[in-house]
Amino acid sequence: MTTSDQEFGSYGERLAQKQFGTAERAADFYDRQMHDVLTPPMREFIGDQTMVFLSTADAGGACDATFRGGPPGFVTVLDDRTLTYPEYRGNGVLAGVGNLVENPHLGLLFVDFTRHHIGLHVNGAAALRTDEEQRAAHPGLPRDAAPGRQAQLWVHVTVHEAYVHCSKYIPHLEPAPRPRTTEMGRPKDAEYFLRRESAHPASAGATTRAGGVPQPRGLRRLWRR
Incomplete structure (x- = not known):
């Protein structure tokens, strides 16, 4: 049972359930699995985790998915209705933080x-809270959750829903020593997904348009319209 009388599930969820005939199963899931607080096992589970996947959206609904990692407890459960995690200096884009500014x-x-x-x-x-604000409110926050890194701000989360994700398609992964990038023979992070051109682009069936960017032959006609 849930810990309150709130109705879980969005309007869209319930429309889809009606269309696909799953409303009864969904109602059972909401009743047994959905919580508006973090149960003690949930709190313990979060404290053991070294990674979390995050999803945010801006005011218009454009989404962003990202990943955060750290030592166990880097996501700190403050009580059964709130948790928090630090944001560190990254590439400066602040996509997720920017979304939260528009849409919490x-x-x-x-x-x-x-x-x-x-x-x-x-x-x-x-x-969003500064490191000073969050530590003043919660003095017990870890000081060295990411060794050598200083939190620029904290994301303070008020829990609305908490529920299980079943094990059926979760793969088994074993921790392993992390090889150095040079040992892996791969490009640096900043270059990994950049276009790596062939030494002879013409042999790969491409032509070059103005600006030196190779253009697949099949797109030449569309480009010229």
């Missing part, structure tokens, strides 16, 4: 890939 709703997915092969969804609303 976010989703978090914690997955245990190694032991129990289970996941936990936490949906809620976020507030």
Whole structure:
């Protein structure tokens, strides 16, 4: 049973359930699995996790999915209705933070890939707080959650929904030593997904348009319209 009388599930969910004939099964799931607080096992589970997947959207609904990792407990459960995690200096884009400025709703997915092969969804609303503000309100926050890194701000999450993600398709992964990038023979992160041109682009069936960017032959006619 849930811990409150709130009705879980969005309007769109319920329309889809009606169309596909799953409303009864969904109602049973909402009744047994959906919570508006973090149960003690959920709180313990979050404290053990070293990664979380995050989803946000801007005011217009454009989505962003990302990943955060750290030592166990880097996502800190403050009480059964709130949790928080730090944001560190990155590439400066701040896509997720920017979305939260416009739209506070976010989703978090914690997955245990190694032991129990289970996941936990936490949906809620976020507030952005400076390191000083968050530590003043919560003095027990870890000081060195990411060794050598200083949190620029904290994402403070008020929990609206928390529920299980079943184990059926969660793969089994084993922790392994992380090889150096040079040992892997791969490009640096900043160059990994950039276009790597063939030494002879013509032999790969491409032509070059103005600006030196190779253009597949099949697109030449569309480009000229």
